[in-house]
Amino acid sequence: MEKEIEVNKNIIREDLEAYAKYLKVEKNCILCDKKNHETWAKYGSYTAVKCKNDDMIWINPQLSEEGLNKYYEDYIGMRFKDEIKTKQRKVQYQLDKEYIENWISSGRVLDVGCSGGFFLDALSDSFEKHGIEIDSKAVEYANKTYSFGKKVNSVRIEDVKYPEGYFDLVVMRGAIEHLPDPKTAVKKVSKILKKGGYFYIAATPNAASFCADLYREKWNMFHPVRHIFYFGADTISKLCAPFGLKLVGRHYPYEETPYANIESDQKEVLRAWELKMEGKFEKIGRSPSFWGNMMNLVLRKT
Numbered sequence: 001m002e003k004e005i006e007v008n009k010n011i012i013r014e015d016l017e018a019y020a021k022y023l024k025v026e027k028n029c030i031l032c033d034k035k036n037h038e039t040w041a042k043y044g045s046y047t048a049v050k051c052k053n054d055d056m057i058w059i060n061p062q063l064s065e066e067g068l069n070k071y072y073e074d075y076i077g078m079r080f081k082d083e084i085k086t087k088q089r090k091v092q093y094q095l096d097k098e099y100i101e102n103w104i105s106s107g108r109v110l111d112v113g114c115s116g117g118f119f120l121d122a123l124s125d126s127f128e129k130h131g132i133e134i135d136s137k138a139v140e141y142a143n144k145t146y147s148f149g150k151k152v153n154s155v156r157i158e159d160v161k162y163p164e165g166y167f168d169l170v171v172m173r174g175a176i177e178h179l180p181d182p183k184t185a186v187k188k189v190s191k192i193l194k195k196g197g198y199f200y201i202a203a204t205p206n207a208a209s210f211c212a213d214l215y216r217e218k219w220n221m222f223h224p225v226r227h228i229f230y231f232g233a234d235t236i237s238k239l240c241a242p243f244g245l246k247l248v249g250r251h252y253p254y255e256e257t258p259y260a261n262i263e264s265d266q267k268e269v270l271r272a273w274e275l276k277m278e279g280k281f282e283k284i285g286r287s288p289s290f291w292g293n294m295m296n297l298v299l300r301k302t
């Protein structure tokens with residue numbers, strides 16, 4: 001049976017309860033390593049918690065590796081196919097490209113979780129382009145479609161074999177929130193980045209936003225299987241600082257994106273806020289796109 005997936009639109013139409021039996025991995029906060037958190041959101045069997053020390057938000061417990069593998073086995077290729085046909089995404093790639101190229105516009109770049117190579121393709125040709133992606137169908141597509149295609153490989157960031165200081169730019173576009181171990185990933189990013197190089201975290205949900213707090217599990221970026229960790233600029237900053245990565249730029253794309261319907265989005269969010277104030281949270285629908293929902297962050301290796 002084919003299932004319909006609209007993660008970033010209005011509803012989650014997947015049977016996530018089918019994976020709930022794999023909810024086995026309890027985690028302390030990845031920033032302070034403490035167990036001092038409270039429930040932030042609930043969705044069926046899934047719970048998101050928020051650390052009282054530093055506002056880090058994550059799904060707890062999380063799916064075991066077996067559970068995650070099972071989930072992605074069932075859905076692999078879906079997002080990728082969706083990306084091929086989505087024009088909106090292409091416009092967004094262009095905007096995200098323009099933002100990072102204010103800092104750096106040539107050198108060696110690695111896109112972590114590059115899917116079919118679409119964002120690499122959007123980047124200027126003055127870059128030497130490399131990508132990694134675990135969806136083998138997406139890797140195959142990149143291999144045969146682009147001139148940089150043979151530099152796209154199916155490997156996890158933790159396992160890459162690039163030399164230290166090899167890259168001028170490492171990109172994670174819509175990726176860091178999916179990783180079961182973002183700390184190890186960031187450590188590896190820092191290792192393969194050269195001194196003065198940039199780490200670009202783009203198109204990632206901003207959990208420090210107005211909508212995240214208002215809507216919680218009804219926030220359009222909330223997906224308890226795909227999105228495991230929910231960051232804001234401050235929590236990213238804290239995660240990256242121990243590895244010599246310093247936040248130097250931030251941008252919250254909305255108005256200029258193809259996802260904005262400013263007037264109706266405003267109305268909808270205002271109505272949701274009123275309903276919440278009236279104690280009628282159950283009447284609120286899933287959030288629209290809005291100011292602050294997404295963020296693009298630039299970090300520099302010092």
Ligand SMILES: [Zn+2]
Nearest residue numbers: 029032051053
């Ligand atoms: Zn904490």
